[in-house]
Amino acid sequence: MSLAEVPAVLILLGVAAYLALAGADFGAGFWDLTARAGADRVREHTHRALAPVWEANHVWLIFVLVVCWTAYPEAFGSIFSTLAAPLLLAAIGIVLRGASYAARSAGESPTASAVFSLSSIVTPFALGAAIGAIASRRVPTGNAAGGLFSSWLNPTSIAIGTLAVATSAYLAAVYLAGDARRIGSPELLRAFRARALGAGVAAGILALAGIAVVAADAERLFEGLTQGAGLAAVIVSALGGVATLLLVARGRYGPARFSAALAVAAMVAGWGLAQAPELLPGLTIEEAAAGDATLVALLIGVAAGSVILVPSLALLFGLVLRGRFDAAAAAAAPTQRPAAASAGRGRGRAVAVAGLIVLGVPLTLLADGVLFALGVVLMLAFVAAAFALLVSPEALDQRDSG
Amino acid sequence: MIGLLASALGPVDQEYLLEARQMQALSFAVHIPLVCFGIAFPAIVVFVEWLHLRTGDPLYRTLARRWSKVMIALFAVGVVTGTILSFELGLLWPNFMATFGDVFGLGFALEGFSFFVEAIFIAIYVYGWDRMSPRLHLLTGIPVIVAGVTGSLTVIAVNAWMNNPSGFELSGGRAVDVEPWDALFGNEFLWHELVHMYLAGFIVMGFLVAAAYAVAWLRGNRTRYVRTALVVSLTAAALASPVQLVVGDWAARTVAENQPTKLAALEGLGPTQEGAPLHLLGWYEDGEVRYGIEFPKLLSLLAYHDPNARVEGLEAVPAEDRPPVNVVRVAFQTMVGIGMLLAAIGAVWIVTWVRKRRPPESRWFFRAVVAAGPLSVVALISGWVVTEVGRQPFVVYGIMRTEEAVTGADGILFGYGVLAAVYAGLIVATAWLLRRLSRAPLDVGEEGGDVAR
Numbered sequence: 001m002s003l004a005e006v007p008a009v010l011i012l013l014g015v016a017a018y019l020a021l022a023g024a025d026f027g028a029g030f031w032d033l034t035a036r037a038g039a040d041r042v043r044e045h046t047h048r049a050l051a052p053v054w055e056a057n058h059v060w061l062i063f064v065l066v067v068c069w070t071a072y073p074e075a076f077g078s079i080f081s082t083l084a085a086p087l088l089l090a091a092i093g094i095v096l097r098g099a100s101y102a103a104r105s106a107g108e109s110p111t112a113s114a115v116f117s118l119s120s121i122v123t124p125f126a127l128g129a130a131i132g133a134i135a136s137r138r139v140p141t142g143n144a145a146g147g148l149f150s151s152w153l154n155p156t157s158i159a160i161g162t163l164a165v166a167t168s169a170y171l172a173a174v175y176l177a178g179d180a181r182r183i184g185s186p187e188l189l190r191a192f193r194a195r196a197l198g199a200g201v202a203a204g205i206l207a208l209a210g211i212a213v214v215a216a217d218a219e220r221l222f223e224g225l226t227q228g229a230g231l232a233a234v235i236v237s238a239l240g241g242v243a244t245l246l247l248v249a250r251g252r253y254g255p256a257r258f259s260a261a262l263a264v265a266a267m268v269a270g271w272g273l274a275q276a277p278e279l280l281p282g283l284t285i286e287e288a289a290a291g292d293a294t295l296v297a298l299l300i301g302v303a304a305g306s307v308i309l310v311p312s313l314a315l316l317f318g319l320v321l322r323g324r325f326d327a328a329a330a331a332a333a334p335t336q337r338p339a340a341a342s343a344g345r346g347r348g349r350a351v352a353v354a355g356l357i358v359l360g361v362p363l364t365l366l367a368d369g370v371l372f373a374l375g376v377v378l379m380l381a382f383v384a385a386a387f388a389l390l391v392s393p394e395a396l397d398q399r400d401s402g
Numbered sequence: 403m404i405g406l407l408a409s410a411l412g413p414v415d416q417e418y419l420l421e422a423r424q425m426q427a428l429s430f431a432v433h434i435p436l437v438c439f440g441i442a443f444p445a446i447v448v449f450v451e452w453l454h455l456r457t458g459d460p461l462y463r464t465l466a467r468r469w470s471k472v473m474i475a476l477f478a479v480g481v482v483t484g485t486i487l488s489f490e491l492g493l494l495w496p497n498f499m500a501t502f503g504d505v506f507g508l509g510f511a512l513e514g515f516s517f518f519v520e521a522i523f524i525a526i527y528v529y530g531w532d533r534m535s536p537r538l539h540l541l542t543g544i545p546v547i548v549a550g551v552t553g554s555l556t557v558i559a560v561n562a563w564m565n566n567p568s569g570f571e572l573s574g575g576r577a578v579d580v581e582p583w584d585a586l587f588g589n590e591f592l593w594h595e596l597v598h599m600y601l602a603g604f605i606v607m608g609f610l611v612a613a614a615y616a617v618a619w620l621r622g623n624r625t626r627y628v629r630t631a632l633v634v635s636l637t638a639a640a641l642a643s644p645v646q647l648v649v650g651d652w653a654a655r656t657v658a659e660n661q662p663t664k665l666a667a668l669e670g671l672g673p674t675q676e677g678a679p680l681h682l683l684g685w686y687e688d689g690e691v692r693y694g695i696e697f698p699k700l701l702s703l704l705a706y707h708d709p710n711a712r713v714e715g716l717e718a719v720p721a722e723d724r725p726p727v728n729v730v731r732v733a734f735q736t737m738v739g740i741g742m743l744l745a746a747i748g749a750v751w752i753v754t755w756v757r758k759r760r761p762p763e764s765r766w767f768f769r770a771v772v773a774a775g776p777l778s779v780v781a782l783i784s785g786w787v788v789t790e791v792g793r794q795p796f797v798v799y800g801i802m803r804t805e806e807a808v809t810g811a812d813g814i815l816f817g818y819g820v821l822a823a824v825y826a827g828l829i830v831a832t833a834w835l836l837r838r839l840s841r842a843p844l845d846v847g848e849e850g851g852d853v854a855r
Contacts, residue, residue: 051525051529052525052526052529053525055477055478055481055521055524055525056518056521056522056525058481058485058521059514059517059518059521061485062484062485062488062514062517063514063518065488065489065492065510066488066507066510066511066513066514067511069491069492069499069503069507069510070503070504070507070508070510070511071504071507073410073499073500073501073502073503073504073507074410074411074500076492076496076499076500076503077410077411077492077496077497077498077499077500077501077503078411078496078500079492080489080491080492080493080496080499080809081411081492081493081496081809081810081811082811084493084809084811084813084817085813087489087492087493088489088493088817088820088821090489091485091486091489091493092820092821092824094482094485094486095482095483095485095486095824095828096824097482098478098479098481098482098485099478099479099482099827099828099831101478102475102476102478102479102831102832102835103831103835105471105474105475105478141411142411142412143411143412143414143496143497143500143809143810143811144414144496144809144810144811144812145810148811148812148813290503290504290507290580291504291578291579291580293579293580293581293582294504294505294507294508294580294582297508297582297583298507298508298511298582301508301511301512301515302511304515305511305512305514305515305518308515308519309515309518309519312518312519312522312523312545313518313522315522315526316522316525316526319526319530319533324530324533324534325529325530325533329533330532330533357645361648364648364649364651364652365648365651365707366707376593376597376649376652379645379648379649380597380645382641382645383601383604383641383642383645386641386752387449387637387638387641390637390641390752390755390756391449391453391633391634391637393453393456393457393459396453396630396633397457
C-alpha cells in the first residue's frame, strides 16, 4: 500500500465504524418511529441504550470528512458540490436526530421526540445514496460538475440508500436485543429479537436485489464486486449477515453484535476494493492525494489521536456494555466527608493574585517577545487564581454566614 | 495583492454568493454560542463538583448535577450545529476545500480527536453520577475541559491561517510545498484569536448562566442554591471581562500589522495617515467617517502605541479588495462597546464581593446582569463578524477570493431557506428545553441534600 492510499483505508474504516455504530443509532430511531404496541417502553429502551454513546458514534462521520478533505481535497470538493442535495438532507436529518436526544435528556416525552425520528430514515438513505453516486461513477471531478438530482436519484443510489436504512434497523435491533437481555427485560428482548430477525431477512433480500440493480446500472462496480478481493469481501459480508441471524435465533446476542458489525465492515471494504484504484471517474487515489508532507502530518495526527481515542472508546463501551449506566446500577449517593476548612493565609494569597494582574497587564500591553507571552500567561493565571480565591468554599461560607 | 490564477476546481458563476455567505454566517452564529458552553461550562461544573468533594456540602453536588444536564443537552445541540458547519465547508465552498484542504485540513483532523474525547467523557461524566467513586467521577470531567482547549486551539488555527495564510506555495491553482504544521501552528494570529475566544467562552457562558439566576434573584428567590449559582457563574464572567479588553488590544495590534485593510475597515480610515484619529459612532461614507465623535491620534496610539504612527488606510488597496466597511465598523464598535459595559459590570461585582462580602443590593445591578447575558452573545457574534467580514473579499486573506471558493451548484436559496427553518426550530426547541430543565424541581432525593433554604 502506498502512502497515498493509507488515508483511503482510514476513510473506509471511518465509514464502517460510522455505519456499525451511528447506523445503529439511526436504526433505533427507525424502531422509535415504527413502535406501536408498548411504544413508550420501546422508545425508553432505545433512548437509554444509546444516549451515552450517540455523540461519540457520531464523530466518526466528522472523522471521515476531515480525512477526506485533508488527504483528497479535490475529490472532497467535487463530491460535496455535486452531491449537495443528499448531503444537505443528511445534515438536516442529523440536526433533528440530535435535537431529539437533547429534548429527551430534558425530560421530553418519548412520543413527541419520536417525531424527530423521521430523520433516522432520511439520513442513512441520503448518505447511502451519496455513496451510490460515487460508486456508480456519477460524481465527476469539478465544481458541481455532476447532476444535482441525477447523481443520487438513480437505481444504484436508491438501492444502496434503501439497504443503508435496512442495515441500520438490523444493527439497532441486534444491539437493542442484547441490551434488553442485560437489563433483564424478557418482553423487550422478545420484541427486539423479532425485529432483528425480520430486519436481517429484509436487509439480506435488499442486498441481493441491490446486486442485481448494480449489475444493470453500474457495470464497473458490479465487476469489482464479483471478482477477486471485492468478491471475497462480499462473501464475508454475506456470511457475517447469515451468522448474525443464526446467533440471534439462538439467543447469543454478544457475538451477534460483532458478526453484524463485521458484515457491515466487509460491505464497506467491498465497495473500496471494487472501486480502487479509482476515487472519482478519471481520478485515481494517487492523483487525488495531497503532498507527502500533508499525508505524513495527517497520519502522525491520526496515530497520536488514536493513542488517546482507543482507550477512551474502550472505557466508554466497556461501561455501557457492562451495564454501568443502566438504571439499576445507580448506587446510593455516597456521603462525602467534609474536609476541614483551612483558615488564614487569606491576605497573602490575595496579594499574590493581585500581583499576577498588576504584572500581567503592563507586560501584555508594552512588552515584546517572551516577556509579552509571560504577560498573557500571568493574566490568564490571574483569572483562574482569582476565581479559586473568590469562590473558594471558605469564601462562600464566610459570605453565607455574613 | 496576488490574485489566484486558477484554483483546483476552476471558476464558476454563482449568482447567490451573498446568500451562500449569509447561510454560512447564520450557521456560525447559531453554533458559536454553544461553543462557549463547550469551552467554559465543563470547567465550571467540575469546579462546583470539586467544591462538593472539598466540603461535603450536598448543595454543590445538586448544582453540579443540575448543570451537567444542561451541559450535555447544549453539547448535543452543538454537535449537530457543528456538523452542519463542517458539511457547509464542502457544500458551499468546495473550491476553497479543493485548493487548500491539504494545507489546513490537519487542524480539523486533530480537532476531530478532541471532539471524540469530549463526546466520550461528557457522556461518562453525565451518565456516571453515582456509578463510580466521587473522586473518579470528578476526574472524568477533566478530559472534557482539556478537549475544550485543544479543540478550540486546532479550529482557531484554521481560522488564523485563513486570516494570515502561510506554509505553502501556489502553482497552477494548487497549493504545493505544503508545510501543514507550520501553516497551522507557526502562525502569529493563532494565539490572540485563541486567547480572545477562550475568554469569550467564559464571558458568554458566565453571563448567560448568571442572567438566568439573576432573574430568579429579582423574583425574590434568594436561596443559598440560587446565590451559589449566581456567585460562581458571575465571578467567572466578571474576571474574564476586564482581561478581555487587554487581549482585545493585543488582537487589534496584530491585525494592524498583518491585515492593515481590516484595521482600516474597522475604524473607517480612508486615506493612509500619520497620527490617525479614532471615531466613535458615525457612518463611513466617501473615504471618511461622518457624524462620529473624533478622538485625534487615538487610532495610531491604540494600534501602534505611538500617537504619530502611520496607519494604512482603505485607499491603499483597490476598491474591489476592500471589505464592506460599515458592516465591519458597526460590528467592531458594538463588540467594543458591549465589552466595556461587561467589564464594568464585572468590576462592580468583583469590588462589591471583595469589599462587602455579599452581592450588590441594587436591583439595577441584577437587571444589568440579566441584560448582560444576551448582550455578551451579541458581542461574541459581532467579534466574529469583524474577523470574517473584515477579511472579505477574501476567504484566504490576499490569496483566494470568496467568489472563487463558492460552489457552482444550484439551489443555494432553497438550502438557505430550509436551513433557516431548521435553525428556527432548533432555537425554539433549545429555549424550550432549557426552560423545562430549569423548572424541574430540584430532586432532593437523587440530587441530594437540603438545598432550598
